Amino acid sequence: MKIRYFLIFAILPFFGFSQNLNTIIPLNGTADFEQTENAFPPQKFTRKIPVPGLIDLAEPKIDQYDLYFSGQHQPRYNWYRFRFNISKKDANKYAILKLLKSRYNTQIIFNGQDCGQYMQCNTPIDCDLTPFMKAGEENELLIRLGERAWLPKEAATGFDREKYSDIPGIWDDIFIEIGGPIKIHRALVLPNLKEKTVTIKTVLENYAKILERNMEYSEIEYEAKAFLREKKTKKIISGTAIASGKIQCQQAQKIVFNFAMDEVHSWSPEDPFLYEAVVSITSQKLFFNNYGNKESIRPSKKYAWEMSISDTKNITFGMRDFESKGKDFYLNGKRYNLFGSTLTLNRFFEDRDRAHLPWDREWVENLMINIPKSLRWNFFRVSIGLLPDFWYDLADQHGIVIQNEYLMWNLRGRPSQYKKEYTDWIWADGNHPSIIIWDAL
Structure with missing residues (x-):
């Protein structure tokens, strides 16, 4: 090389005269939704759900809506359906599904074909849809989510003793990249x-x-x-x-x-x-x-x-250096004091009044930027779980520094899966200048 x-x-x-093959199909918005007791797709979809979000946001409400917030519900399979057209000009190209964060046991079915199952809940999923893509036609993408209790024994997941429920959902951006x-x-x-x-x-x-x-x-x-x-x-x-x-x-x-x-x-x-x-x-x-x-x-x-x-x-x-010396932190070579609080978004997920707020950009900007800045805060510990990607973007743009903590408390799973997810975590979040401390446990 x-x-x-x-x-x-x-x-x-820089680009010269090369043709650009790239097309992005965003899937954020509203999807069809349904639940089943068995692992097979529903005969019909009777609900709509915002994406990203969690399954309690589906309308009409899911059958065990109240029980999900206490963790006393009976497990169900959760089905998202996306329908979209792929242009004829994109024939003979390659289609890769990008799902930034999804939980739990994410199964991907594209145009009736099984494209694989993924156990990660906090790091990106990349799935090749190319063999089953229909250019010039409508395409159907089904995403089936399960329950945290169904995660395989290899799954890198901790146990938070201070929460009751783990509500499934596609909780970050989803899109398809089409290109070479x-x-x-x-x-x-x-x-x-x-x-x-x-x-x-x-x-x-x-x-x-x-x-x-x-x-x-x-x-x-x-x-x-x-x-x-x-x-x-x-x-x-x-x-x-x-x-x-x-x-x-x-x-x-x-x-x-x-x-x-x-x-x-x-x-x-x-x-x-x-x-x-x-x-x-x-x-x-x-x-x-x-x-x-x-x-x-x-x-x-x-x-x-x-x-x-x-x-x-x-x-x-961003161009910045961060290090610790003795009992002090140094940002860009100068001693720097951190003032702020803790964000535990994964615990907020089980609050029945949470609604769609974690994906409301205006609400998040007030919570994470405007109010803290008015108090002269500059720091948050993101505790026991990560954030949707746009939260970090806001911290980058407006100047909040973060201790980024993986969803891991009391070890579960296999070292090989920890290694894979922690590696993907660094690749996914490592470009954010706002993240100054990485907390794996």
Whole structure:
């Protein structure tokens, strides 16, 4: 893999003249909803439910509505139904479902086909829908949720002794990314304020299933590009780093970009200045392997994704350093006092007056930003469970620092699942400058 750096003065040279294949289908809003006593889909859906949210928000109310808040309900299967069209122009592309947080035992069925079951409740689910996608037609996505008690023994989940119920639900954003075969599966920006450097770590995923004549998976050549800019003004502050290489179908590959900055505007609660890293991947062509035979002829078949932008990610970050020395904390090299309180959203979930408030942006901004700022607070401990992603975005934008605590109290599950979920947790939340302390237990 080769990495090259170029100076740029406008956005156009970065993308060149490659066609952009990306389409986003948002599924937030309202979905059909129903419950069943067995594991099979309902014959009909009689309720509507807001997404994101928890199942008590369904209308008309679910049968055991009152019992869910005390944890005395009889377990049921919970079914969400999404119907949407996929454009004909998206035929021969790749469709990946992104479900940021969902609980419990998330089962995904797309156009009648089982796409897998997932035990994680606090980290993203990525599901390949491509084999069953119907371009130019209506598509049906069913998501079945179970109960916390049904989680497998491997599941990384603690036990909160100070709450009664665990209400299921799709409790963060859900959407479908449609694009080329190589996706930016994960991206993490690591700023170093003292050294004035930025490192971008990415994981590429090749979703294609193209076989060679020896029945091994083929490789696809790619070009990845990255640059930095100010988030608000979009002013570009770096050159473009370019990495080229090839990745085998159904495999993942890591790429690291490094940048040195001449001038740095630090992030702090008093001045929450944000930057943005823009990363793009172009799927160029199928790599031709002649297996040592110089007379081999490259196949003439062309793919719709060749020389097209396969995926793009805009990653928000802030330039800040945080460390502890003795009994003191230091932010950006200066001693810093933390004033604030604790947020226990997962306990608020069992409050029957909670309603849809945790997903009401105006309410959250008052709770987390406006009122604390009026009290001269700058800090929250997010206790025994994470938050919907937009809460962290608000903290980044307005300047609140966070101790981020995983939903783990009294260990349950297997170390292999802890490792997977904690790794995904860092990749998912690690770009937020507001998160200064990571609390795994």
